[in-house]
Amino acid sequence: MEELLDGWDISETDALLQSIAINEDKKAEAVRAGISHKKAGLQQQYDEAREQYELTQKQLKHAYSEWNQRILEYDTCVQEGKGHMDIMEAVKRTIEDAAEHLEGMKTKAAEASDHFQSMKGDLMSFEQENKPEEVLPGVKIPLKVLADVLFKDIGGNRKKDGRWPMIIDPSKRATMFVRYRDTNYLNACSSKDMSKDIIRKSLLGSLRYGKPMVVDMMDVDMYEAVIDCFDLVQKGLYDDIITGKILKDENYMSLVTKDDGDEYQYSNFQDDKVKEFIFVTITYQRRPTDQLMDKFYCIHVKADTAD
Numbered sequence: 001m002e003e004l005l006d007g008w009d010i011s012e013t014d015a016l017l018q019s020i021a022i023n024e025d026k027k028a029e030a031v032r033a034g035i036s037h038k039k040a041g042l043q044q045q046y047d048e049a050r051e052q053y054e055l056t057q058k059q060l061k062h063a064y065s066e067w068n069q070r071i072l073e074y075d076t077c078v079q080e081g082k083g084h085m086d087i088m089e090a091v092k093r094t095i096e097d098a099a100e101h102l103e104g105m106k107t108k109a110a111e112a113s114d115h116f117q118s119m120k121g122d123l124m125s126f127e128q129e130n131k132p133e134e135v136l137p138g139v140k141i142p143l144k145v146l147a148d149v150l151f152k153d154i155g156g157n158r159k160k161d162g163r164w165p166m167i168i169d170p171s172k173r174a175t176m177f178v179r180y181r182d183t184n185y186l187n188a189c190s191s192k193d194m195s196k197d198i199i200r201k202s203l204l205g206s207l208r209y210g211k212p213m214v215v216d217m218m219d220v221d222m223y224e225a226v227i228d229c230f231d232l233v234q235k236g237l238y239d240d241i242i243t244g245k246i247l248k249d250e251n252y253m254s255l256v257t258k259d260d261g262d263e264y265q266y267s268n269f270q271d272d273k274v275k276e277f278i279f280v281t282i283t284y285q286r287r288p289t290d291q292l293m294d295k296f297y298c299i300h301v302k303a304d305t306a307d
Contacts, residue, residue: 035130042126046119053116056109063105067098136168136287138298143173147181149299151212151278158297164242164279166296170286174301175216178280183212188222194229200255203233203241204264207252210276219284223292241279242295 074091139157141149148154150165158165167174178185184202186193193199206213215226230238234255240246252274256264281296288298 039123039126039130042119042123046116046123049112049116049119053109053112056105056112060102060105060109063098063102067095067102070095070098134287136298136300137293138166138168138300140300140302142302143177146174146177146299146301150280151181161297163295163297164281165299166281166283166288166292167299167301168283168285168288169301170284171301172218172284174282175218178212178214178216178282181212183214183280185214185216188215188217188226189220194226196229196233199230200233201260203246204252204255204260207247207274207277208264208269210273212278212280214280214282216282217284218282221285221289223289247274247277 070091074088074095077088077091139149145154146167149158150167153159167178169175184206186199186202188194202213205211217223217226227238230241234240237246237255240251246252250266250269252269253266256266262268281292283292
């Protein structure tokens with residue numbers, strides 16, 4: 001992996017990012033077209049089944065009405081003393097015919113109802129399975145250009161956005177990637193890494209030497225816990241980092257203690273190194289919380305391995 005990353009031509013990054021965006025759009029359009037075509041076919045079948053269902057329900061209602069009418073006619077004849085007349089045989093036959101027709105309509109209506117319910121279920125299932133994929137904020141890239149996008153900010157998109165980056169990588173390769181780089185890496189799930197002194201020294205070291213500071217939340221929602229740990233170092237520290245306040249007016253010097261030695265004295269912090277500081281968050285969650293995505297510039301690492 002290290003050879004692949006180190007051997008990547010930086011000049012190709014912009015072209016690759018544009019190509020990714022175009023290809024993603026083309027693939028998305030092709031998928032949408034296929035889904036639309038299939039849905040149109042299902043919708044037509046559903047509409048036809050509904051029409052047939054509604055028609056047979058009307059016909060069934062009419063058949064019941066005709067059957068009841070024939071029975072009423074027969075009962076009326078009996079009440080009027082016409083039960084002994086030859087006409088009664090004809091009336092009985094009409095009742096039998098109406099009853100036979102009614103039974104046939106019951107069968108037809110039941111079949112139409114079953115078909116309609118089946119098509120309704122098929123359409124609902126199709127729509128559920130093919131709901132438009134949620135478009136998450138940020139940029140989607142292969143791992144091999146992560147250094148260009150994350151650290152070098154080729155194209156300047158991260159700077160234009162103004163927020164610190166968050167790497168969203170369910171494949172977990174980003175963790176290995178940042179450890180190949182000169183970063184101050186903290187595992188948010190490690191009590192040692194998230195201790196007050198480790199956080200403080202990691203932050204000061206990143207500012208002093210212009211290193212990225214990385215907080216890896218893995219596949220756990222550690223956002224609030226991370227804030228609490230940083231704020232134990234200094235109240236409001238996490239928010240000061242997120243807003244960039246820690247970089248202004250040498251506010252970071254408030255973190256330096258007398259035990260830190262000459263290395264972290266004021267004169268040893270250089271503006272050009274401080275400006276290289278990057279605060280990076282990593283999550284393995286495919287769909288982080290809205291709160292996280294609102295706070296950071298999202299960099300989605302493509303899950304396929306054919307980067």
